[in-house]
Amino acid sequence: MSELKDLYRDVIVDHNRSPRNFRKIAAADRALEGFNPLCGDKLTVYLKLDGGRISDLSFEGSGCAISVASASLMTERLKGKTRAEAEKLFDEVHDLLTRDDAKTDPETLGKLAALSGVREFPSRVKCASLCWHTLKAALADAHQPVSTE
Amino acid sequence: MNKAQKIVPAGFDPLYWRRDFPILSRKVHGKPLVYLDNAATAQKPQAVIDAVSNYYETINANVHRGVHFLSEAATGAYEGAREKVRAYINAASVREVIFTRGTTEAINLVAQSYGRARLKPGDEIIVSLMEHHSNIVPWQLVAGQTGAVLKVIPITDAGELEPGAYEQLFSPRTRLVAIGHVSNALGTINPIKEMAAFARSRGVPVVVDGAQAVPHMPVDVRDLDCDFYAFSGHKMFGPTGIGILYGKEALLSAMPPWQGGGEMIRVVRFDGTTYNDLPHKFEAGTPDISGAVGLGAAVDYLSKIGLPAIQAYEHELLAYATDRIGAVKGVTLVGTARHKASVVSFIMDGVHPHDLGTIVDREGIAIRTGHHCAMPVMERFGLPATARASFAFYNTREDVGALAAALEKARGVFA
Numbered sequence: 001m002s003e004l005k006d007l008y009r010d011v012i013v014d015h016n017r018s019p020r021n022f023r024k025i026a027a028a029d030r031a032l033e034g035f036n037p038l039c040g041d042k043l044t045v046y047l048k049l050d051g052g053r054i055s056d057l058s059f060e061g062s063g064c065a066i067s068v069a070s071a072s073l074m075t076e077r078l079k080g081k082t083r084a085e086a087e088k089l090f091d092e093v094h095d096l097l098t099r100d101d102a103k104t105d106p107e108t109l110g111k112l113a114a115l116s117g118v119r120e121f122p123s124r125v126k127c128a129s130l131c132w133h134t135l136k137a138a139l140a141d142a143h144q145p146v147s148t149e
Numbered sequence: 150m151n152k153a154q155k156i157v158p159a160g161f162d163p164l165y166w167r168r169d170f171p172i173l174s175r176k177v178h179g180k181p182l183v184y185l186d187n188a189a190t191a192q193k194p195q196a197v198i199d200a201v202s203n204y205y206e207t208i209n210a211n212v213h214r215g216v217h218f219l220s221e222a223a224t225g226a227y228e229g230a231r232e233k234v235r236a237y238i239n240a241a242s243v244r245e246v247i248f249t250r251g252t253t254e255a256i257n258l259v260a261q262s263y264g265r266a267r268l269k270p271g272d273e274i275i276v277s278l279m280e281h282h283s284n285i286v287p288w289q290l291v292a293g294q295t296g297a298v299l300k301v302i303p304i305t306d307a308g309e310l311e312p313g314a315y316e317q318l319f320s321p322r323t324r325l326v327a328i329g330h331v332s333n334a335l336g337t338i339n340p341i342k343e344m345a346a347f348a349r350s351r352g353v354p355v356v357v358d359g360a361q362a363v364p365h366m367p368v369d370v371r372d373l374d375c376d377f378y379a380f381s382g383h384k385m386f387g388p389t390g391i392g393i394l395y396g397k398e399a400l401l402s403a404m405p406p407w408q409g410g411g412e413m414i415r416v417v418r419f420d421g422t423t424y425n426d427l428p429h430k431f432e433a434g435t436p437d438i439s440g441a442v443g444l445g446a447a448v449d450y451l452s453k454i455g456l457p458a459i460q461a462y463e464h465e466l467l468a469y470a471t472d473r474i475g476a477v478k479g480v481t482l483v484g485t486a487r488h489k490a491s492v493v494s495f496i497m498d499g500v501h502p503h504d505l506g507t508i509v510d511r512e513g514i515a516i517r518t519g520h521h522c523a524m525p526v527m528e529r530f531g532l533p534a535t536a537r538a539s540f541a542f543y544n545t546r547e548d549v550g551a552l553a554a555a556l557e558k559a560r561g562v563f564a
Contacts, residue, residue, distance in 0.1 A: 004507075004508060004562070007507065008504075008508075008563075013562065013563060016563070017499075037520075037524075038520070039503055039518075039519055039534065040502075040503075040519065040520060040527070040533030040534040041533070042533065062533060063501065063503075063533070064501035064502075064503035064504050065500075065501055065503075065504045065563065066503075121507060123507075124503070127503065
């Protein structure tokens with residue numbers, strides 16, 4: 001039986017309380033909104049690209065602890081990564097959140113592994129994945145707000 | 150034990166009635182269920198469950214059309230349920246009691262059958278800011294179809310209608326008022342009788358969303374003197390999929406049919422079809438017969454307890470819950486009207502409603518978190534969501550205590 005502690009791990013609580021990279025990027029190359037209207041989680045992901053590399057990544061918004069912590073962990077992990085590395089991490093996190101048999105690499109994931117508890121709380125998967133889908137769409141230069149509902 | 154021999158205790162005892170609800174003895178995540186989401190749907194007493202099963206086990210048949218025994222028995226049960234509802238809300242006649250799928254369908258019926266035919270460009274429909282989406286969107290749809298416009302009564306920070314604003318919104322173009330009896334997001338009770346009287350003085354009909362009122366207080370549609378009153382079976386301890394539209398006979402008679410098909414016709418010919426009388430004019434197709442039977446059983450059950458006793462008990466419980474939940478550190482109550490029913494909506498510093506909901510769920514407690522199908526209310530208070538505990542007569546002070554303890558626990562997780 002899933003325990004609350006699996007979901008609200010110290011890392012998650014910390015990143016919710018003090019989200020990293022919680023700011024706007026003034027001259028962002030991409031800025032895209034993610035919004036789940038049914039639950040109220042709303043964030044904007046800001047992206048600065050330097051060739052094929054994410055030179056800066058930040059977010060603003062409000063939402064539940066899972067959505068905020070996920071976004072904070074995402075910006076911390078992906079800053080400085082190449083687009084290809086970011087896409088790979090997107091797939092790894094997606095597997096982590098949705099698959100029981102997820103074959104994820106602890107080295108690659110680092111602190112993102114803290115999100116694995118979300119899998120046992122299906123109604124919260126959309127909260128954790130909102131920022132990731134928003135980032136992916138921003139990388140693809142989409143302009144429509146993203147939702148994971 | 151022969152149920153007829155149970156001695157009903159003097160003074161309201163929620164534990165006595167709670168035993169009638171089988172689901173309330175189950176566990177969730179290993180803890181006893183504490184069900185505080187009654188505004189979303191209410192639990193069902195054994196009598197309602199048995200009525201539905203018994204219908205299928207003994208008298209199921211299609212209604213109105215057959216001459217065989219089962220059909221007559223099923224028709225008797227269905228129309229008998231209609232009469233029970235009539236008496237429950239004190240409607241003048243069963244012709245004024247239409248079975249629908251629920252409150253939402255009932256309001257859509259009025260919007261499309263009454264509104265669509267009559268509204269002209271520039272006509273005005275008054276709604277309030279605290280309405281449930283089901284008493285907003287049907288009016289937006291018919292306004293879009295007809296060129297009518299919505300005028301919205303603003304609300305105060307306490308969640309009451311802004312004093313005087315309703316009367317001030319009336320104009321020579323006002324054609325209809327759509328108002329909730331009790332707000333599902335805030336718990337506010339609106340002064341329907343007074344609002345209907347004012348509208349009547351201007352020749353304007355009033356449509357009332359009574360979904361959150363009928364489970365908690367006696368409702369007398371003739372005393373309220375509203376023109377339409379809509380409510381749902383599943384919120385008043387009956388099955389899902391059944392609801393009621395009450396409408397004054399003169400209005401319903403003049404309205405064109407809503408859905409076409411069997412049951413609502415008298416004669417069908419390709420060169421012209423004639424329609425059935427009330428109430429069947431608005432009940433096309435085979436109805437939710439077992440749903441109606443279950444709703445009738447719910448009416449019987451509630452009448453046995455007595456709505457005044459339920460109302461009085463819940464009033465006390467709500468006062469207790471308001472104090473107890475409000476006293477939890479970091480909690481701010483949302484919706485503090487002077488006259489409220491059943492609902493305590495709140496937010497907590499540093500803990501998003503979603504996280505609150507997940508954490509208290511682990512303690513076996515069911516509350517609702519989100520916008521409660523009342524996004525305009527959320528926007529008015531600048532909130533993405535609230536947490537909502539909503540009570541019924543089988544809830545206890547212990548239930549409230551369990552929630553308060555769980556809220557403290559949630560605060561601890563994020564401290």
